[in-house]
Each structure stands twice: as structure tokens, then as C-alpha cells.
Amino acid sequence: MTESKVLSSLTLANGVTLPNRLMLAPMCDIGSTPDGQVTQEQVDYLRARAGIGGLIVTGYAFVQPNGSSIPGQLGDSKDSDIDGLRKLATAMKSRGNKAILQICHGGREAAGAAQQGLRVVAPTKMTFPWINYPVEEITTDEITTLISDFGKATQRAIDAGFDGIEIHNCNHDLLQQFFSAYSNHRTDEWGGSLEKRAAFPLAVLKEVRRVIAAANKPDFILGWRISPEEIHGENVGYVVDDMLKETKLVLAEGIDYLNISLTGTQYRFDSKPAGHDQTFAQLFKAITPDTVPVFIGSQVHTPEDAEAALADADGVYLARAALIDPEFTDKLKAGKAEEIVTTMSKDRLNNVQLPKALAYGYTMPHGLQEQIPLPGLTD
Template identity: 35%
Template sequence: MSKNYNKILSPFTFPVSGITVDSRVVLAPMTTFSGNADGTVSDAEIAYYKERNRSAGLLLTACAYVLPQGKAFPGQIGVHADEMIPSLKRIADTLKANGGKALLQIHHGGRMCPPEELPDGQSVSASAVAALREGAQVPREMTETEIEETIAAYGEAARRAAEAGFDGVEIHGANTYLIQQFFSPHSNRRTDKWGGSLEKRMAFPLAVVDAVKASVKKSAGRPFIVGYRISPEETENPGITIQDTLALAETLAQKGLDYLHVSVMDFWAGSMRDEKDTESRAKLIYEKVGRGLPVIGVGSITSPEQAEEVLDSGISMIALGRELLIDPQWLDKIKSGKPESIEKALDVHNREGLKIPAPMWNGLLSRTGWLPLKE
């Protein structure tokens, strides 16, 4: 075991739940597009998770929709009904089989949901403002009742995750989905208690956190991790600024969360709104709240050396997505003192060996430049 990677291989204890993981590596939530039509997990997904259940101390699932109205991808798994619990238990059991801790990411797509995936063909959001993308549907503005029902659905999702045997949940408040849509001045133009000022735009995200925390306290009956994923900025004008996000992060830090997971494509990247601002967004968030609220970093961390550099900055854990698609043994190779054998490019002839479901595989190969490929 190389002494050079002591930070990667050190255990970490989450401050609220008290749960300990045996390394600082997190399996990032990766959309598989491979669930069954009814929202249950497929055998191909189970094989994918089994292949990666030694890849990290903390293992995050692909996002699961909390209501059918929030389904954002073909082949997305659901956590919207008790009938999903046996399916979810298959995932939890598979991920935990080698001693890792398994978290279900809970999610609602809001205006980013494709109409063809929705029961009535109509997306919903904070306001009737379409996303800035070609062909985007104008969502229907949610009623007060729908907002309250959706908040409650996140709490119910956490209960089902606990009943299915997961060690926690990650609230997906990032990547332009519904929770972020309520926080964004682009997608939230409301004038009631759910929108307007920065504080009112925080109301929905904070209510979701409160609902999840209350549900966990009532139903989990054991230590249970609650984390939150956040995106630092938006390119839209008006849109979320880093100042907005730092204010939200400060408030989240008072909510008894176990971690904040900062979603960026490159951990060290600066502002997507101002090219002259080159300070790492993730680092700014860490500097604001990281001494009280653990921060998970992600984004273009490919080598053990890069991982150690990020951990040296004070970040508590690092999430790997592409790296664990390419080489599910990334962490094992460090543990065994063979980091030089880590694969650096996706072997395009080895889908079956890597246990990547066909829909996910096809998406990876069609996403030009996102993954280094080995022909």
C-alpha cells in the first residue's frame, strides 16, 4: 500500500449520522437509462452496481424520481411508491455486499422532464418558463397544493430508501432539476411565499431538506446519512450566482446535513458566468461552510495524484464518475499498491467486461469528448 495515497485511503466519519466509510472515494451518481418501464431496476443495472460495489466507500445510485411527474430520463428508476421497495432493496443489497455504504439519490426533473416520459405529457416547474434549450416545453406552474405534495414526496422517498436498506439519501438539488429550478431566478418568477427574494427562492429547497430529515427521524430507526447535491452557478440571466449559492450553502449548513456534494465538470474550474473569475467554485463553497459541513468534490479528477491534491485542499471526499466507468478497480489498484495499472480510457470493445448496460454504453460512446476512448 503506497504511503503516497494516505488521504484517499483514510476513513471518514459523517458528523451527523456518525456513519464511517473506509475511504474518501465516492461512486458518483451516474444515469444508466436502463431501468424497466415501470421504474424497477433491471438485471443489467444490478450487474453494473455489483461490478462497482468495491469501487468506493460511499456508493451513490443513479437518481430515482420521487413522483411520476418528475421522471426525467428513459429507463429511470422510481422511488415514488411502496411497490418500488423490493426493487430498491435489490440495489441496496448489491451495493452493500462488500461493506460499502449505499445512498439513494432522490430527484424530480421539473421542467427538464421530456413530455414523452410523463403521465400527462406536461412538465411542471416553479413557473411557466421554458429552459433555454431547443424545443424545450413550457412547463405548467405548480400550484400550492402540488408544491406541498412534492415536498412530502421527498420525505416519503427517504422512508422508502430506509425500508429498502439504504444507508442514506442524497437530495438532488443540482443540475437544473426541480429543486434548483425553485432556487433559480430564471425558472422561478413566483410572487408568493415560494419565490421572489433570495430567501423565498430558498424556501422549497429548505422545505425538502426539512421533510427528508423529519421522515428519517421518524422512520429510519438507525443512523442514516442525508446529503445534498448543489450546482454553484447558472449561465442564464437572470440565473444563480455564486453569491446566491454561498448564501444557500450557509443556510444548509444549519440543517444537520452530513455533506454537501458540489456538482461541477471540473473541480478546479472558475466561474461559468465570468471568465475572468478563475477561483474554483467548489473551493469557494468549502471555504464558506466546509469546516462545519463536509464537502464532496467532483469533476475531472482522474488520477490518484489529482485526488490527493483535491483532498489536500480540505475537501472531505472525492466523487468519481467517468473514472469508475473506465476502471471499476480504480480504488482496489491503489489499495494493492498498483496505481500505475489504472485504466485511463474506456475500452470500446469491453462493454460486457465492464458490466455497463447497453443504453448507458450507447450514450457514453455518442457523447463526443466526454470520455477518453481506447479503440
């Protein structure tokens, strides 16, 4: 496996070359303080996984306090966050790979903010049956401020020594909520047609690009993560053909890589959307310039899975595999793929440098093991 495509180099759109095609997937480790400050547990967790891939990506960091989706989520909303973020970036870069800070706003999903009594916002004020806290419509002034705050969060990432940022336009966060026809019923410049529903994500992208250019950081990496569809039974926010259109608009502005989030057990790296005979990766590769690598993942547990994922994509992210075995890539490089651990046990859960809250979340009834199961971990 040491001569595999997985371990071959990969060049991003801005010319930065990565030593391999693997990525530590962005995963919320729920290890931060209540206000989003970095803890030593998080530093240790990411240092232990700093060798996983050419790109090491944090879990989503909120750019405003009212964008916090879950207690323990990482924050990048104030200048006092920078010192902790610097420690995190240093740990992530300790193996020579690129440290990426993912930035986001939870919008209606900001349950963590709701618990703190903060105002939770969405594109449109409406009833969301699964939400038990008030959700208000974001105002035009708040939109303008939020766009600026994405830029400020990017500057903090630069100041903290990160090699890049990834914009979280997926998994039902506020950017996706604006694009979704289900959650965006606005009639101003931020809603209506597909192009208007894409206006807020694009405005965030433009502001982030402006900040990077002003900092004179041509090597600073700008990634973009998407959910390729939003379909929940009869509830359809958008289909893959809609997201392909938005992604073309994004590519016209300029990104350095595209990261396709296939979250949940219903997806695999080679899944195909309904009505299409190509995989998600194939569909997005077809519209993406060769200079912009496309990353895919989901159900990648072994080196063989990673190789198979690269049949349609340029890079592959490791999520649960990296939680189970932080030495996944080191063993692969050493020609010891057979030593990679692919199943979790209760004993191992507490011995692979996971933040305590994350490990505990996998032992709770109806917890993470039910939502995002680790192979081999049983009650």
C-alpha cells in the same frame, strides 16, 4: 499510493465513519424499466462498482412519475419500487461501503414524463427555448404534495435498506429551478427574494430530516448535492455567491455531507468561478463546519487527480473513471495504481458491466460521447 489521503478514513456529520474519501458519483445509468423499476443490469452494474468508495451513490431517482427526466431513469415514487431498490442496496453494500439513494424531481426537464403524457411542471409557466413539450406552473397544492413525496421516498429508501439518501439540488432539476432567478418568477411564498427562492429546497430538506428522525435512524446519512452556479452566457439563474447563501441556510438545518456537482467539460475539480481567486471547493469549505465533509470531482481520471482534488476538499467523487475501471480503488489499495485503466475502447465498453442502454448511448452519433466523453473512446 496505499498511504495516500484518498484511502484515509472520513467521518460524516452524523458520526458515520467511511473507510476512504472516495465516492461513486451519482450517474444515471438509464438501465431501469420504463416505469423506473430496478433491473438486473443495474444490480450487476452497481455490484461491480461497490468497491469504488466509502459512499456508493445511485443515479437520480424520481420521487413522482412526472419527475422522470429520461427513459431508463430509476424510480422511487411508489411502494412497489421497494423490492427492486432493496436488491440494488444489497449489491451496493456488498463490499462494506455505504449505499446512498439519490432522490429528485426533474421539473421542467422531465422529458421522460412528457413522453408518457404526464403533466410537466416548473416554478413558473414560461417559454424554455430548448423544450418541445408543454410545461405548466406547479400549484401550491402540488408543491405541498411534492414535499411530502420527498419524505415518502426517503422512507422507502430506509425500508429498502439504504444507508442514506442524497437530495439532488443540482443540474437544472426542480429544486434548482426554484432557486434560479431565471426560472422562478413567482410572487407567493415560493419566489421573489433569494430566501423565498430557497424556500422549496429547504422545505424538502426539512421533510426528509423529519422522516429520518421519525424512523429513529441517527446513522442514516443525509447528503446534499448542488450546482454551485447557473450561468449560460447571458442567461444567469444564480452566481456562486447566491449558492453560498443558500448553502448556509441548508447547513443551519443540518446535512451530513455536501456534494458539489461540477458537470460538463468546462469544469475541473480545481475550477474557480469568475471573479474569485479561490476554487469552488475552497469557497464552500470556508462556510462549512469541519464536521460536514465537502466532496468535489470532475475530470478526476487518475489517482494523482484524486489526490490533487483533496487539496481543497474532504472527499472526491469518481464518475467516468469508475465507468472505465470498476477496480480503480481495489488496484489503488493493492499498490497497483499503474494497472488502473484510464481510457475506454469499444471492446472494453461492453465488458465492464454497463447497462446495455448506457453502453449504446456512448456509441450513438451525438450521444453521450459528445456530451460526457470517455477518454480514449473514438468513433
